Amino acid sequence: MALAIIVTILMIPVIGYSLWAYFNPEDSMLLFKRWKYEDVEFSELAIDLHKFGVVVGMILISFIIFNLYYFSPLLNVIFIACYCIFVGLKLSRILSK
Numbered sequence: 001m002a003l004a005i006i007v008t009i010l011m012i013p014v015i016g017y018s019l020w021a022y023f024n025p026e027d028s029m030l031l032f033k034r035w036k037y038e039d040v041e042f043s044e045l046a047i048d049l050h051k052f053g054v055v056v057g058m059i060l061i062s063f064i065i066f067n068l069y070y071f072s073p074l075l076n077v078i079f080i081a082c083y084c085i086f087v088g089l090k091l092s093r094i095l096s097k
Helices: 002-023 025-029 044-069 073-095
Strands: none
Touching: 002 025, 002 044, 025 044, 044 073
């Protein structure tokens, strides 16, 4: 139980970064690299894929935290199936543009 609490506390900055990266994708893609480039414009596909990666990461983090507290094999199978469907549908929508 102590491990679950520690992991949850350590995940708070990661979740905060993920929220910031989702709402400001251009800034987060240039994090620690802004000095290399003067004027950068990202394509809509790059921004959509970045947001997609952030959402996937946030879902995985939520899944990890949920499993630390409530481990259930049936819920894991249901979650993984829903996750695969979500990733497939979202990725196909992004790439079809």
